[in-house]
Amino acid sequence: MSRLVFWRLARAGLAIWTLASVVFLLSHRDAGAAVQEALAEVSDVQTDRTATTSAERLAAQAAVRERLGLNMPLFYISQGSNQQEPTWQWNGLHNQYHQWATGLLHGDLGTSYRNGQPVASRLGAALSFTLPLTGTAAVLAILAALALAQRLAASPWWQRPVRTLLVTVHALPLFVVALVLLLAFANPDAFAWFPAYGLDQPADVGSGTWSQIATYLMHMALPVSALTITAIPELTLQLDAALTQELHADYATTARAKGLDEGAVIRHHALRNALLPTLTQIAELLPALVAGAVVVEVVFALPGMGRLLAEAAAARDYPVLVGGILLTGAARLLALLLADLFYFWADPRIRWQS
Amino acid sequence: MLWLGLVGLTALLAAALPLPYAPGVPDLAHVAEPPFGAGAHWLGTDALGRDVLSMLVFGARTAVLLTLPAAVLSTLLGALAGGAAGFWGNKARLAVPYWLLAGAGAWWAVRFPGVGVGLAVAAISLGWLFTSWWRKRELASWPVPVNSVVMGAATTLDTIPRLVLVVAVTAGTGVSVSGLLVLLTLTSWPHSARLVRAQMLRVRTLPFVEAAQAVGAPAYKVWLHHALPHALQPLRTALPLSIAGLLGLESTLSFLGIGLPPDVASWGRLMATVRSEPGAWWTFLFPTMCLIISMISLSSISQYRPSAASS
Numbered sequence: 001m002s003r004l005v006f007w008r009l010a011r012a013g014l015a016i017w018t019l020a021s022v023v024f025l026l027s028h029r030d031a032g033a034a035v036q037e038a039l040a041e042v043s044d045v046q047t048d049r050t051a052t053t054s055a056e057r058l059a060a061q062a063a064v065r066e067r068l069g070l071n072m073p074l075f076y077i078s079q080g081s082n083q084q085e086p087t088w089q090w091n092g093l094h095n096q097y098h099q100w101a102t103g104l105l106h107g108d109l110g111t112s113y114r115n116g117q118p119v120a121s122r123l124g125a126a127l128s129f130t131l132p133l134t135g136t137a138a139v140l141a142i143l144a145a146l147a148l149a150q151r152l153a154a155s156p157w158w159q160r161p162v163r164t165l166l167v168t169v170h171a172l173p174l175f176v177v178a179l180v181l182l183l184a185f186a187n188p189d190a191f192a193w194f195p196a197y198g199l200d201q202p203a204d205v206g207s208g209t210w211s212q213i214a215t216y217l218m219h220m221a222l223p224v225s226a227l228t229i230t231a232i233p234e235l236t237l238q239l240d241a242a243l244t245q246e247l248h249a250d251y252a253t254t255a256r257a258k259g260l261d262e263g264a265v266i267r268h269h270a271l272r273n274a275l276l277p278t279l280t281q282i283a284e285l286l287p288a289l290v291a292g293a294v295v296v297e298v299v300f301a302l303p304g305m306g307r308l309l310a311e312a313a314a315a316r317d318y319p320v321l322v323g324g325i326l327l328t329g330a331a332r333l334l335a336l337l338l339a340d341l342f343y344f345w346a347d348p349r350i351r352w353q354s
Numbered sequence: 355m356l357w358l359g360l361v362g363l364t365a366l367l368a369a370a371l372p373l374p375y376a377p378g379v380p381d382l383a384h385v386a387e388p389p390f391g392a393g394a395h396w397l398g399t400d401a402l403g404r405d406v407l408s409m410l411v412f413g414a415r416t417a418v419l420l421t422l423p424a425a426v427l428s429t430l431l432g433a434l435a436g437g438a439a440g441f442w443g444n445k446a447r448l449a450v451p452y453w454l455l456a457g458a459g460a461w462w463a464v465r466f467p468g469v470g471v472g473l474a475v476a477a478i479s480l481g482w483l484f485t486s487w488w489r490k491r492e493l494a495s496w497p498v499p500v501n502s503v504v505m506g507a508a509t510t511l512d513t514i515p516r517l518v519l520v521v522a523v524t525a526g527t528g529v530s531v532s533g534l535l536v537l538l539t540l541t542s543w544p545h546s547a548r549l550v551r552a553q554m555l556r557v558r559t560l561p562f563v564e565a566a567q568a569v570g571a572p573a574y575k576v577w578l579h580h581a582l583p584h585a586l587q588p589l590r591t592a593l594p595l596s597i598a599g600l601l602g603l604e605s606t607l608s609f610l611g612i613g614l615p616p617d618v619a620s621w622g623r624l625m626a627t628v629r630s631e632p633g634a635w636w637t638f639l640f641p642t643m644c645l646i647i648s649m650i651s652l653s654s655i656s657q658y659r660p661s662a663a664s665s
Contacts (some may be wrong), residue, residue, distance in 0.1 A: 173602040
């Protein structure tokens, strides 16, 4: 068991490393645009001293390249720019990829191009907003799916309409759900129950702890419900299908023959067997919610992980982007580990085999 | 069904339709105008005065021209890769001279120093092939781990959610419509590859495949003509769902303002304009309805089964 888990984790880790390397190399290939962006930032800061002559501008660009470490060659080997006779040359260890990789092994994710903060601290600040959001949404969605699927499997009269509704909601992209919620409940023309944006603004000084918590909850209500609404249908439909299949098995008939009512059969007999495919789905849910957070945080203007990634992508802030990918990959690794542990707990057959 | 045909037809005829206004041209006299108002904007205009109806039509063209080829290409790629992985597993063998030839070709393609070495290797391998064919001798062969390569690539692509991956790569490379098409194709093939591989593992053991092998057909012919058509069964369900997924992904990307260049009309971009003008329900409602109806009809097609008599 532990060997199997170890190998799966090792393979996933290798995959994450490959993917991060590919994104790193692809993104750093045209570093000129990033230099332009960083230069624009700098000239925004010091507007009085504008570099007018081309020589001064070139010097400024070279300085930015030097500061960001972009003047080094990209990879261990590189192709010479001579067009007639392309040559390969060995660059040694003094290259961008090597610097990045060694920094990463020492736990250093690099510094942001835009404001010079370390990437780790920016990611940490963003995670402190995103983790409560996605965590609450995941827990709510799982609980709701469990409750709803158990009721649905008992085939009440509202089974068909609810299934149709779930399939319809399943077809909706997340940003449509988020926009509908935003337009319906945070719109001065309709119902202005919740604030539409503004969590990143500093709170009023005079307000107490309770009102701050209340403001936080008010801001979180709509994003959490948008994420939950989109996560529920897939989980519920899958669990419902699995339960329906398990209820036709022989042991369910035996349980009914003992005189148990349908609810007890579902809860104590079928549910545990039907949970196995859902566990895999829950493991998929953790990284998927990070992607969902991209959309939701952009729509509701929350200062979280997703908006950080989207803004880094728009501004070509590559260290933040690669750090975000590594973090998502880490979430994936964690999810794989949790899924294996849950399998171990839920299915005795796996326990006996190992 | 009817709706999808309508969307496809609109997309094809978008340039020829008699629309009163061009899609990207702002009409500053009528800004944020409700539907059926003055100025012959049938479905109103957005906050910049662009006509909603023509943006819908050209958005449909973008959606169809982007998602349909991407879905078909990625399904094709996934079917070939998954089919090969399922059929040969890790046991495929390729004769050593072919390996050398491929290595020499790669050497030449990336222009490593010393073109002469590559040419010499290629000449040696060709000579080897020729002599062995002349003397009808069995060639030594090395295994090709098709299964490991394909599944490793699929796992690598699956570790990060597709949206995050596409956002990260589009930031680095900058995109045009064709670039986005390639990117979507390359990131969405693993699903169909897994499906086809699983089916191929089952088909491979069926009697008719064994019969074809016993007759003495070459392996690639058995694979292409006998096994692959049966292994493609699950794709009939997966292809419409893949189109629906790509449609959602494309509109999400343009909603975020990351994917396509800003002058390309798209449903997602039209929906994004509602955030700057919250009262303009018509810029949100119409593209949303188009998107929802398209996705629901695609998922209903995927559940459509031809009756047992006809199949």
